[in-house]
Amino acid sequence: MGVDFDAIIIGSGHNGLACALILAKAGWKVAVLEKADIPGGASKSAEITQKGFIHDLYATNIGSFLGGPFYREFGQDMHRHGFSTVFADKPFANVFPDGTGVGVYxxxxxxxxxxxxxxxxxxxxxxxxxxxxxxxxxxxxxxxxxxxxxxxxxxxxxxxxxxxxxxxxxxxxxxxxxxxxxxxxxxxxxxxxxxxxxxxxxxxxxxxxxxxxxxxxxxEVISNHRNGMGFTKGGISHLIGSLIAAIKEHNGQILLGKSVDQILIKNNKAVGVRLSDGQELYAKRVVIGNITPTQLITRLLKKEQLPSQYVQKAENYRYGPGTMMIHLALDDKLQWKAGEEFSSFAYVHIGPYINDIAKTYVEATNGLLPESPMLVVGQQSVIDTSRAPEGKQTLWVQVRALPAKSKGDAANQIQPATWDSMKGQYADRVIDKLAQYAPNVKGIILDRKVLSPMDLQNDNPNLVGGDSVGGSHHLFQYYIFRPIPGYSRYNTPIDRLYLCGAATWPGGGLNGTSGYLLAKKLLRK
Known part of the structure; x- marks a missing residue:
């Protein structure tokens, strides 16, 4: 015997949760299904280095979320359930090989x-x-x-x-x-x-x-200058936790460790899902996938259930280059050559220049490990002291951009292999680059955790090849063309089956807008 809901949402990323809260608050019986044991999709925090050091594993900057329509309407619900923010009045800076830097305040x-x-x-x-x-x-x-x-x-x-x-x-x-x-x-x-x-x-x-x-x-530059850069106090999982608490307040269910094997279709209508344990859950109104079109056609539906043109376009859905995340537990702040001031910026970018970033991009898209990748160095614990023990720091290093699979190394130092084999060596290269700008870094590392592009994909199947924004945002696949031309309004060829999340308009980043727009659309029906 199956269990009935009004809406079943596959995936607990923040867009799916935003959608779930709006529908639950409107009186719908909602279930969010998450195959992982920790909710949040690409918005998770954890003590992955040492106890007391809280790291945002992937997404961290919540400026777009705080400026978006979901937060404007439902932010008070979140704050009632423990969500709070901290802002950096030194949002970001760049540092350069000559020992100088420039910041935006x-x-x-x-x-x-x-x-x-x-x-x-x-x-x-x-x-x-x-x-x-x-x-x-x-x-x-x-x-x-x-x-x-x-x-x-x-x-x-x-x-x-x-x-x-x-x-x-x-x-x-x-x-x-x-x-x-x-x-x-x-x-x-x-x-x-x-x-x-x-x-x-x-x-x-x-x-x-x-x-x-x-x-x-x-x-982004002027918005950060005007507003400062926002973070979730205590780690981004508190943002996710507040959404979940608000959903439960309105009788919504969050079911963790529940992997969906198949979306059930009857007369070209989505009517429910079958879980990997064989249990069936039924949806009276809608099934929503907080997923990419790739996941839809490879994991959850049979291709013959969809028009061949849709399948072809979904198969050609393009992902961007991958990302590596390096999380460090530090014994002290970084000492930047550019000056003490730079140890208190939320983000420090190390390109250093346009031509360097262009070279990195070409190398990554050609399947090579970039000789000198761009680094986004996040110093969140300087802004939010609750993230590290007194006198200690966390460091969040986003490495952009990398190939999903390596065909070679632009520096001719690392032999092509699986990311499990290469990630330690490549992380060493990243730390070497960081040390050119912050010479004390190697001496203050207490522990590190390296997440390769394939680690990102294994944790979240929407991050294919480590693409941290759920699919390319190039012009052919953005605006009215996202994710697939003709299906930009969260619909699919299957009646009562919808998509939301980074693969849908307005795209990647932590904003909550696609979940918000889809929920409002469904409530108007």
Missing amino acids: KDEEKTNTAFKNISESDYHAWQQLKQDFDATVPQMVPLMEMELPSWQAGKQLIKMYRTLKFKRTMELGSLILQSPREFVESRFESEKIRALFVPWAFHLDFGPDVSNGAVFPYI
Whole structure:
């Protein structure tokens, strides 16, 4: 005998949980099924080095989530269940081989001074960019909180055109289509100022010369400057825990260790799921996969249950390059050559320059282990002291970008092998690079944990090849084309079967928007 629910959600990533909370609060009987023993998808924290050191395993920056529609409407529910935030007033910086660095502060005067110290011309370009941002982004952001395509989005585009007028609308369209390199080179003269912006595109899968990559640094740099960088106090699992507690408050169920083997289809309608233990759960209204299209066609449905064109496009769903995560328990703060100030920035990017990032991107996409990958160094415990014992620190190092499978090594030092065999050697290369900028790092490491691209995939099957953002965001697979042309509104060819998560609009990153939009859509039906 099966168990009946109104909605069954496969996967406990934050978008699935956001969707579940909205539906449960509206009175639906909701079950979230998670095959892992720990919920959260790519949003997890744990003591994976030593006791007392809390590491965000993958996602950590919650700025987009705090600025998104789900948090605006349901944030109070989360705070009632223990969610709290901390903000860095020194959100991010870049350091360079000459022992210098440049940072972006929440404090406007400090940021202005940092730009002026590099280039008077770039200081003025920075002021102009902020003016452009204030004129255009309030018109852009609402589109990122709407289904695409939709009448609502169409009205917003008309409003944008009427507000910005023809010339500025064309300028904005041109900016959105620029590569990160084109974006910065058309505005700034200093290589160091340019280097501040480009890594934000590389957090996704936009190498410096990939079109449409400009939009991310355009929004992220100024947003972090204006708002500071937000984190979950005590680790990102507290964000997930607050969502789960709120769901349970409204009688929703979170079932861990429950692997779904098959979505049950009857008369081209999703009617439930079969678990790996043979149990069947039935859904009166919808089945929702917080998954990628790849998972849908390879794990959960038979291909003959779907139109051949959909299957072909799902098979060709493209993933970006992989990511390695290195978590360090430290005996002290990093001592940056660029100065003591840099040990208190939330993020420190080490490219160091655009050409270095471009080289890394080409090497990774050609299947080579990059000789010198870009590093995103997260110093969260400086911002949130609850994450480490007194006097100690955690360090979060995101290594971008890497091939899912190695065909060779650009440095000709590591023999191609499985990631289990290579990850220790490659992590040593990363630490060597970090030590060039923070020489004390090797002497203060108490413990480390290395998560390779395949470790990411094994923990979360949506992170194929270690792609930490759930699929390429290049233009052919973004906006109205995400995840598959014709299916950008969370629907699938199967009636009552929907997708949400990073593979759907508005894409990767911790924002909760796809789960929010899907839930609102279902409640309107």
